[in-house]
Amino acid sequence: MRFHSPGVAHFTTDHIIGLSPQMLDLKETLLKIAPRNSNVLITGESGTGKELFARALHAASLRRAGPFVKINCAAIPDTLVESELFGYEEGAFTGCRKGGQPGKLELAHQGTVFLDEVAELSWPMQAKLLRFLQEREIQKLGSRRSIYVDVRVVAATNVNLEQMVKYKKFREDLFYRLNVINLHIPPLRERKEDIPLLVEAFIQKFNLSFKARVSGVAPEVMNAFMQYSWPGNVRELENCLERAFNLIDDNKVIQLHHLPAHLYSFSGEKQPLRDTGLPGQVAQAFRQGKTLVEILEQVEKYIILQALVESKGNRARAARLLGISRPGLYKKLVKYNLM
Ligand SMILES: Nc1ncnc2c1ncn2[C@@H]1O[C@H](COP(=O)(O)OP(=O)(O)O)[C@@H](O)[C@H]1O
Ligand SMILES: [Mg+2]
CATH class of the missing domain: 3.40.50.300 (P-loop containing nucleotide triphosphate hydrolases)
Known part of the structure; x- marks a missing residue:
């Protein structure tokens, strides 16, 4: 936000990324x-x-x-x-x-x-x-x-x-x-030309907050991003990159295997074996030293996301699908950073 002199509206909308x-x-x-x-x-x-x-x-x-x-x-x-x-x-x-x-x-x-x-x-x-x-x-x-x-x-x-x-x-x-x-x-899928700009902006942002030096995403990753339908829109893209920052070594390029499994199928690349299905994911979680509670949370988050996708983002309907109250769902959205 930039204000040049008090009382005069010199606000710019620069921090809203998008040139579509x-x-x-x-x-x-x-x-x-x-x-x-x-x-x-x-x-x-x-x-x-x-x-x-x-x-x-x-x-x-x-x-x-x-x-x-x-x-x-x-x-x-x-x-x-x-x-x-x-x-x-x-x-x-x-x-x-x-x-x-x-x-x-x-x-x-x-x-x-x-x-x-x-x-x-x-x-x-x-x-x-x-x-x-x-x-x-x-x-x-x-x-x-x-x-x-x-x-x-x-x-x-x-x-x-x-x-x-x-x-x-x-x-x-x-x-x-x-x-x-x-x-x-x-929705983001109707203005895909904004995706590269958003990716760039989020990488800058996470480089600061993670004190990392990630230089960008691999071409296959950008390809997957451009083909994916982003039901969770910009928030989903932001979360997806934050997740990648948690998995990547410093100053590297984000690769396909840093993305959630469901994004691979949009890349035209073969899914790595370790990411196929629940058994594979559980095995991977064990290798990462995750506990039962952490794995259950991962599954819960996935199910909540699916309910949101199923209900087209309508939280009341998602709560009904899940058989929980709206405030209950809201708490979980906060917990899993899905707000
Ligand atoms: N055009 C954009 N430029 C930068 N960040 C964006 C943009 N659109 C959404 N975001 C980010 O995506 C996340 C979700 O945005 P939000 O305004 O909460 O969406 P909504 O209220 O429609 O669910 C926030 O972290 C927000 O800062
Ligand atoms: Mg909102």
């Missing part, structure tokens, strides 16, 4: 809409950079000196969403904190509130959010006093909200309120 026509378009739109106060809905698959864009939008706006407050609507149990958003007064319910607590909307006063995974809001909460967007006032739980709050709302979702509106799962009036401006970030 779609990304250039998005960056231009972002800078154009940043100074306004209209609500923005950012859509796109998981890992495409929605949060990155939301933060860039805030930093490029006139509100940049104010707070950026993120609320992950999928991570909060339904019963707590209201107090999380609106806050509560002391004594509003049993077990609540002494002195009450401000809600996230109030904390975002004069800044930006980022409603991540907005499709996960329950129907009643959608109504409450709509009322807030219309009146710009909040009432804490257990309070009759209204407080004026000045926030810009940026919402994000990886599901098709219009479909949800059609099936009466998302309020149409709220959809239109949020979707004043839409930024749609295309």
Whole structure:
């Protein structure tokens, strides 16, 4: 981020990597809409950079000196969403904190509130959010006093909200309120020319954090990257390179065998024997001195990734597939660095 003089928006979007026509378009739109106060809905698959864009939008706006407050609507149990958003007064319910607590909307006063995974809001909460967007006032739980709050709302979702509106799962009036401006970030497989740039940027980043001197990726690896469909988008690419940094010796080039096994099949190369199937992987894990718990974690992470791929990134559906709660899944996503 570069600021030349205070008070003037000289924010650049340079740290959003991408020179594909779609990304250039998005960056231009972002800078154009940043100074306004209209609500923005950012859509796109998981890992495409929605949060990155939301933060860039805030930093490029006139509100940049104010707070950026993120609320992950999928991570909060339904019963707590209201107090999380609106806050509560002391004594509003049993077990609540002494002195009450401000809600996230109030904390975002004069800044930006980022409603991540907005499709996960329950129907009643959608109504409450709509009322807030219309009146710009909040009432804490257990309070009759209204407080004026000045926030810009940026919402994000990886599901098709219009479909949800059609099936009466998302309020149409709220959809239109949020979707004043839409930024749609295309999946990585639709802008493959950005892959080499991203690889370069992540290698620089991990060279710093790992104190390594990895010079690049082998041509076969780039080939595999260009052919793979990246269901987890930029996040998956970033994780894939981080994994390679953990396996590689210093100042070397990343080779095919540093990639997760499922990427090989896209390279046109034969899979090395040691990476075929579960027995081979377990044998390899033993050779690396991994314990049962570590191997189970590896398998769990793989299963979670598969559920996310299967559900096209819809976490509620992935949680149902796995038979666990949404907050339970969320914890695991944090644990395995899949957020
Ligand atoms: N265009 C990009 N340039 C650089 N990093 C990116 C880009 N898009 C995504 N990332 C990185 O990928 C990861 C996932 O991005 P994020 O904004 O959390 O995605 P989403 O919110 O859509 O799931 C983050 O570490 C982010 O910094
Ligand atoms: Mg996100």
